[in-house]
Amino acid sequence: MAALDLLSLNTATVRDAWTLEQCIEGCQRHGVTAIAPWRDRLQEMGVERAARAIRGAGLDVSGLCRGGMFPAQEAQGRRAAVDDNLRAIDEAASIGAACLVMVCGGLPAGSRDLPQARDMVRDGLASILDHARAAGVRIALEPLHPMTCADRSVLSTLGQALDLCDELGPGLGVAIDVYHVWWDPQVSAQIARAGDRIFAFHTCDWRVPTRDLVFDRAMPGDGVIDIAALRHQVQAAGYAGRLEMEILSTDWWARDPNEVLAICKARHEAFC
Amino acid sequence: MAALDLLSLNTATVRDAWTLEQCIEGCQRHGVTAIAPWRDRLQEMGVERAARAIRGAGLDVSGLCRGGMFPAQEAQGRRAAVDDNLRAIDEAASIGAACLVMVCGGLPAGSRDLPQARDMVRDGLASILDHARAAGVRIALEPLHPMTCADRSVLSTLGQALDLCDELGPGLGVAIDVYHVWWDPQVSAQIARAGDRIFAFHTCDWRVPTRDLVFDRAMPGDGVIDIAALRHQVQAAGYAGRLEMEILSTDWWARDPNEVLAICKARHEAFC
Helix, strand or coil: CCHHHHEEEEHHHHCCCCCHHHHHHHHHHHCCCEEECEHHHHHHHCHHHHHHHHHHCCCEECCEEEEECCCCCCHHHHHHHHHHHHHHHHHHHHCCCCCEEEECECCCCCCCCHHHHHHHHHHHHHHHHHHHHHHCCCEEECCCCHHHCCCCECCCCHHHHHHHHHHHCCCEEEEEEHHHHCCCCCHHHHHHHHHHHEEEEEECECCCCCCCCCCECECCCCCCCCHHHHHHHHHHCCCCCCEEECCCEHHHHCCCHHHHHHHHHHHHHHHC | CCHHHHEEEEHHHHCCCCCHHHHHHHHHHHCCCEEECEHHHHHHHCHHHHHHHHHHCCCEECCEEEEECCCCCCHHHHHHHHHHHHHHHHHHHHCCCCCEEEECECCCCCCCCHHHHHHHHHHHHHHHHHHHHHHCCCEEECCCCHHHCCCCECCCCHHHHHHHHHHHCCCEEEEEEHHHHCCCCCHHHHHHHHHHHEEEEEECECCCCCCCCCCECECCCCCCCCHHHHHHHHHHCCCCCCEEECCCEHHHHCCCHHHHHHHHHHHHHHHC
8 A cells, every 4th residue: 555545634734724625625636535524623514514525535534533521520511521422423423434532631620639530531431432332433542642631631641541441341442643652661562552452543743842732743754753663563563544644733734734735745655 | 747847949949049059048047958959050159168058057958950861862972971970979979968860861862762762861870870879879760741751851750760770779769750740640559669769759730721841830739730649659658758849930930039938838838
């Protein structure tokens, strides 16, 4: 398979410039054969209309971003999160996504109780798994970089994610984003442990210096992550899915999206 | 022992406002009975003069910050780092520091080879341990938050630090800074594992949102870290040393240092 056939465009990479419809057209124009939409843009376009356009364009869907955000101080908030995740599962099924990516959520406002927040994530996931299994939607837990622990993801490492997979059973796997896991002394061992539970693989790079904790990711090749090594490790573990490029960056969002996509393709081919 | 008797002032907390001499006087004035100097301020004052002043003020030294920074592309750079660490050991001995804190260093410039950088840290430590043992200086490995992995510390977790301690043997332990380890799903297990190898315990807090990866630490109580829980865990593991407050923060550096010290004392007593 040619390298380009493995690339998927995560629409967050051109978040500010393109609607989902424009992303679908952009993928066709650039010969990119898979896409990973974010839910806000999916809902903006309309799920059924988007599903038809994606099918019509012959695109695979490497994942839907994102469910999760389970922790909340009040039971009502936690129920609302579960309900929203059930809708996300239906959306993922509608567009034929290879998985629904989970960004699990940070500490509830005002809380310092990290073990409790982690329990809330586990309980939330347990509440939605039956629906996901019935819908044939795989749930991909995405451990986020520990610097996001307070406000985005108390799921911090691949090992922790796989412990949850072990506990909660089939239908649950992981989304491995090089940005979030590259630093982890256990990353190689945990990728091998993950095996066929790797549902998604995301690429971008770590900029030095990093000027913002969320929106300063680099284009692959511009940072210090050994992406090729991690890509080979997931491949050795059995992952044969797409390599999804997801670059949350105010710098790149300010660029012409056609230029961004052309650079994404070239950099993808360099490490693929 | 009264709570205040456990407090140590890491001089980085008032880095921009006070020389080491002023820090020593400030501790006396505020009834703080221990200090942890940084090497730049120590050298500025003169090691022997500082040692006399610290003894004269009756202060304990909870640690010297910092040795480390081992990785470098060229052998010459690695040798220079080892030489500098040997000097740091002598300085720590001169001021009677409870330990020399190690910030181990990031990736060499231009490198993406994280395993190699971690090997350089291990080799550098192995090169200085005999001198440290002979000088009676304990080496405290400080795992730094994974967000510093590229440019400050490829030593990222307490588990990784303890693996090094296991490998390299006596005289090596850990400095546990709540800021760097609070997010770690393994932190409680690793604190228990550390046992009598906990040589230092540092406090500050995690601000939400965090606006800078290095200089935006919060005053204890202003962030989301459950400092009291971690403090009790290190106590249960056998640590009876100082609780050293180290707040790297451009916000706090801009405040009146006497006011900062008064607030440090109050916050320390709140979680101690």
